[in-house]
Amino acid sequence: MLKVIIPFIFIFLAGFVSCTKTWDDHYNNPGETVNQTLWETISTNPDYSAFVDYLVEYELDSIFHKGNSLTLFIPTNDAFKSFNPDTGDVSTVLLFHIMNYVFNTVTIQKVKMVETSTGKFVQVEFIDGTYRYNDVNISYFSPLYLDGRFYVIDEVAYPKPNLYEFISLHSPPLKRFIDDFDSVILDYELSKPIGFDEFGNTIYDSVYTIVNYFDSVYFPVNKEDRNKTATFLSFTNEQYTAALDEMAQFLGGNYQSAEDIPSIWQDEVYLPNLVSTGLFNNSLQCEDFYGPLQNVRGDTVWPDPTNIDCDSRFVCSNGITYSYIDFHVPPYLYKEEIRIEGEHMIDSSGGLYLWKPGFEVSGSEDAISVKLAKSKGDGASNDSLVSIQFPDQKYTGSYALEFKFTNMFPQKYLFVWGANYRPSGIYQVYVNDELIREYDLFNLRQTVFSVLGSTYYFPVNGFNAFDALVENAAEFGDIKIKLVYKAPGFASLNGFNIDYISLIPVD
8 A cells, every 4th residue: 555655645735725615505505315326417517527537547437337325525627637647546546535335524523534445544524614535625515316425625635644654754763663563473363273282282383473562552553443543743754863963962972973872762761752742542633732631541741732833734544643843852851850759669469569570679578578558748749658667666677679770871860869757767878789878767857968069958748858979870771779778767666668769960
């Protein structure tokens, strides 16, 4: 299908021709049912002669003599004056204007996906009092004939790419990201069982197929469905490269251009961020971007409507795309605070809280076995914290938590531990196996001076923070954090609690 649509992709961005008849003439007054076939009507009407001549020339007029119900979207004769039959598959273009069933535009509330006789879907929209077929204005609504009805459109409509095809042409980095979700699996329907191995497992005469899990994680951008569309905020390869160039120049040192930005960071941080903040279910209009939106995964995001080029709106066969006006790598991905909330370090299971994978605890058995608690707190950064209370008030056993900040650039960072002063304890903080700070959480009850000298942390309802400099992140990669309970603190009640842990780049 790509061979069919690619020659036309840059042709169909012409402006819309305004409707010249009244609403009633177009849509609410279809007239009585006419005791005549579609072919009898259009083949004798000179207003549709260009469309009819092309159907005859390419031997498609036989469609009208098979007794099937049809819907036609007929371009005007003037529309065909700019049509060049040498630019692609004319038969496919013509069939794109025909549906093998009767379709009524009056059933559309906003947008509806309908299948053409090419097998590709098209969007028929009702926006601002106007019906549009594949972004082309519908200027006439026919009565019902014996075998269907027809509409007149002001331009020739071309098969549109689906979102994946659009991305493949305009955003090669994102195409590569999507393709990386490909996986080879055994096709049980095509494979034949031929016996059993020594463990009783079935042995197959195996046939393998490729599936792409981007469909299930995000959206089936390569599939067309009458009930599912998406809106994608797109970017070009040039925009993507320029954004990484700008980022590299800010980082300095060994980073001078886009080529220096590690591909693993692009694949695991940047591109997932672009998809999460720029891919939404349903076909959205520009006004829909004002206010919060849920992305395709159900997370709330806040697109900047002033940075979306509404004139770039492009209708695909399974969605809509818009372009960014200014495109940059979001600063929070590499030069602002990266924070892990304490409550995001744990999961609930069977009424109990457990550390998530990647958060590893070690130490005395009686401390490790203590139940985790997720608590609310008015002074907490996200209204919650995670904590445990050790078995004894003056606990002398051991406890440690280890985890990583992944895909971090080599910079000087400020480590910040936000916590409550109860339960307390003397803790050591190791970064990349180097001790950088020892602190008694009980001291969080009062003002804490930052190691930077010009910053203070103030207690709010028992919550506060302390910090330390990280100067050993010399290479791109993971930064390992280890929090070690060293000894009982000043308070009688000792334990372990985290409101949040942050790494903040500093000059």
